Amino acid sequence: MAEAIVSLRNVTKTFPGGVKAVDDVSFDIAQNEFFALLGPSGCGKTTLLRMISGLETPTSGQIVIGGEDMALTPPNKRPTNMVFQSYAVFPHMTVADNVAYGLKVTGVPAEETKRRVGEALEMVKLTHLAARKPDQMSGGQRQRVALARALVKRPKVLLLDEPLSALDAKLRDEMRLELTRLQENVGITFIIVTHDQDEALSMASRIAVMDKGAVQQIATPSELYEQPTSRFIADFIGKVNLINAKVVSSTAKKIVCDAKGLGKIELPHTGSPTGDIAIAIRPEKLKIAGSPPKAAKTIAAEGKVRDVAYYGDTSHVVVRCKDDLELAVNVQNDKRAGGSGVERGQKVWIHWAPEDTLVLTE
């Protein structure tokens, strides 16, 4: 990995009153990364971001930015800038004054301020609104002001707290693309907080998944989706069929386990787990057929279709198998006629390849 721009070492935050919002978090963020902090609401993402910005002080642990320990550095002296969830665009200043604020207070010469404000407004396509007051602008426009105001400072790290949550769906998709493009253009490390897995998966180069104040896994989006390390992550990122199972025997490269509704199955897996585990399969990896599959190694289950939900490009089918095992299957509607090709109540066979199955011990 490239040189770390932000290093968190055993960072913990306990609020007065005893809420442990961030619990012993350590990781590095590399120069130029688009890094996402992802987790359910209340898991401590904002608190962690605010500690990086200096607006919150860690109870213990160390935060290093650009090689310098930030313990004694107040927020106004840190090489970070924040786009607040509420945007916090100053209501008593015009757009241009808002963007110029951070330069004026730090004594940047007037000429340079003017030029840089112009450039920043151009970057977020707000040049024509420079003289407006924030109360005459839409949420999306105010967000761009907040973005320009932070970027004009040329921080080493830009912090964004749920930047898309207040926008409507269409604007959100636009802004998602624009943020990734912007990050490539300006070459600044972005740290974005979100509770929306789609947002994190589609924008970030790396994601830290948090739960109850602790980091559960840090990985690229595809690793996170295909190789989650715990039930929580498999369940939190995308849809998944989680099936309880018990290990029967294991060798260096494979295990045999007894899974609910499936009986004894053989799965490739290194490490030799014992006892209770979970196996996980993504709905799009499952196939539906009218008869038992022929290939020897395929895992298969017979069941009855309980639900078919049509989504245009795909259909989501729920099949009920033995032992009340319910499996969700995504079917590509790749023919114009016939939709998913199955109906409620129909008897079907579900099958998938053993290597598409995840073994989760946590």
Add this chain to the structure above:
Amino acid sequence: MDSWRGNLRVFWTLFTPGTFWLLVFFLIPLAGLFQDSFSDKISITETAFTGTFANYVRAFDTVYLTIIWKSIWISAVATAFCLLLAYPIAFGICFAPARWKPLLLLLVILPFWINLLIRTYALIAVFRSQGYLNLVLGWIGLGPFEMLYNNGAVIMGLVYVYMPFMVLPLYATIERLDRSFLEASLDLGGSQVQTFFKVTLPLTMPGIITGIILVFIPCLGSFLTPDMLGGANAIMIGNVIERQFKAANDYPFGSALSFLLMYVTFGALALRAYFASRSKGVDV
């Protein structure tokens, strides 16, 4: 939502008491005074309406203009002190732990529950030349100081009496001020001082103006405080007016002075409306 318009009986039932009150206890007496201000005094107790401007002309005598001017600046200084003291107090209450806030606010309004006269005598007991303050100062070899019966004592008394009127609107405004504006300023590189003057102060301006109006207007008309704490020359326009109605028994002149005072007040309110319409901060 215009059912009350349709139901006239309900409308008049609700409308009448308030209107009656305003009319009988406010507008009619005020109209009487207004008429008095254009009247002549014809005997010790009687006045006759003549439409004369003599009372107003008399009010513009240098003696009274000086007193009006002095009342304005004493009130202005008292208001300024109130603002300087109340801002940190209001700020402190807003940023205090939530469970302390009700108690702190109670401490601010507690003096309201005690009669003004008693409070003023208590002030005198503390500050007079054989008072408690001089007693304490005496222990460390200072004083005694003469602290009462001058303009300074009047200002101190006014600040003491009207402080809550400044703290409460400031508190309401600062409490509603979104903290993320202050955090954004810090995050963008502003120091605490810059944040205060460029963000906090402009955004709490409506509360400041409301507080100034709420303190300045009653200060201007006060007569008890200057009467008790001021010396012979610390007299304010309120005292002059009071004397016209009581000792001098000159209703016409007292009324004219009262209306002049009211016009100054209207001017102050117009100024507030002007600033409120311009400012984009948190409104009260």
